[in-house]
Amino acid sequence: MVRLLTQQGQLIDWNDEKTHPFPDNLVYLDLLNPGRGEELEAEKWLEYQLPTREEMQEIEESSRLYMEKGALYMTAWIPVGLDTPDPENTSMSFVIAPDCLTTVRYADPMAFRVLADQVRRQCSTPLSSDAVFLTLLELIVARIADALQSVEGDMKKICRDIFNLDPHKAHAGVEKDLSDVVKLLGRRSALVANLRESLLSLSRMLQYFLNNAATWMRGDLAAQFRSVMRDIKSLDDYTNQQTQEMTFLLESTLGLINIQQNQIIKIFTVASVLFMPPTLIASIYGMNVGLPAAENRWAFVFVMLVIVLSAVLPIWFFKRKRLL
Template identity: 45%
Template sequence: MIKAFIVDNDRLRPVDDLLQNSDAVVWVDLLSPTKEEETTIETWLGIAVPTREEMEEIEISSRLYVEDGAYFMTAILPAQTELDDPLMSPVTFVLAGSRLITVRYHEPKAFKTFPLRAEKVATGCTSGDTILIGLLEAIVDRLADILERAGRDVEAISRDIFEARSTKVSKRNRDFQELLKGIGRKEDLASSVRDSLISLQRLAGFLAHASTQTKMSKDTRARIKTLSRDVLSLADHATFLSQKISFLLDATLGMISIEQNAIIKIFSVAAVIFLPPTLVASTYGMNFDIIPELKWHFGYPFAIGMMVLSAILPFWYFRRRGWL
């Protein structure tokens, strides 16, 4: 699909026919383009549109390069971020003269919100470089929103871990299972956002170099520097969030270990408490002809009392030492 935009009264306006408005088009957005659509763009601008396989290459030289006078920049961007399992896919930005071409195979939310805003409000996006910076700013704002939401969710998980929990063992086990699943989902989200921010950080550095080569305006270069600082601060925040998630994972595993140790402790104490009564019962259960209490009238209650007392004394001792 080809989406083309022109500038109308300092606002972006979509047009249906690219070729009829080819002279006025400043931004072309290719969404899952077909071979014919790629050929149309290549013939129109005289550049090679990168394929999906080329966009997915991880070498820096394959993501940031200059070819035929156009600047190619690829970043990893998330989509479907309303869920905890975002779709991560590369997006290529091509700055060809005064035009911007974007190539993508998924739907990051910024590609929906930015054109709508630029169509309603005069944002100063009148050429390819200003549109690119405005789009990147919208992407960074979206990533910041994702990190803020993830941070609130992590705080909620932290409260669930350290606050008083159910006294029922089966309920606690289910709670810990849900906590581990939640922590895993947040770690995946934070890692995905951090990878996206790293790719944007490299893209911003490359764009800053391109701005000097293409003699962009002073205001545009200042916006690129601000964008770089914002991306760097968000990357630091994403790293902090990942470290906190790792701490919560260790804390959860520690709580599970404490639960298991408490259960084993109960069984160990129970075994020690019932060991003396078992010893008394075993003694009076021996089949010898001569046992002093065998014919004694109070032998049975005496043996029962010995067993009860031998169970109470260890229990009292453990409570006194604080082991129970």
């Protein structure tokens, strides 16, 4: 699909075969899952080449940030599917020149849909390539901030849940709850790692843009670009804090699991100690090896009293030591 935005704020979605060339007053050209024909048509209008999908996957900074024929080629990792169970980062290219911004992408993040909705509602329609680029950056960063706030809410809930559990009560419900907490923390940790990777790539891309587009960028937008840079920096610091909090919660959860397992082992240990003296006495008496009281009719009663006493005394001792 090809989406066009003109200087007058007109949004054009071309999903079918093109019957006429692109208009001359474009400020934004968006290629979503482009076919080869759409790429060639866009390159013909732009008069420079666009990065291929294979080139967008390169990890070297020189392959992701460079200039060619007066246009800045910038590729960043953008989070997608943040509302789904399996969010991920996808590589997207921003090719910006003084007259037009071109994006090449193979996923549809919410920021691009929000931009289209804003234009359709005629909400402060951007009329230049750098203004469109700024709007996209603001929407992407705002989306990342919302995701981090959601993670913070989950961590607060996890903190309340795990510290309200009583690990000394060894039962299946506690074990299942703690197991679910570990799984949730693992998913949120992976999400924060993806968001941090995206923030790092956005920071590098924005810094490269500010260093190389200063000669033609609109002066009134420079302060807003710097504001976005500060937002990215603050969110990156926030991800560091969340990573530390999740590490603490994970260690606490694993500690509670260990306490619960130790409680189970303690129960079996105490039970074995309680039954050891009676078992020993009963075994000796049962072997019938000529006990002194073997001919006495009170021998059985005496032995049973000794067995009961040998069981009661350890129970009393463990109760006194608060081990039961």
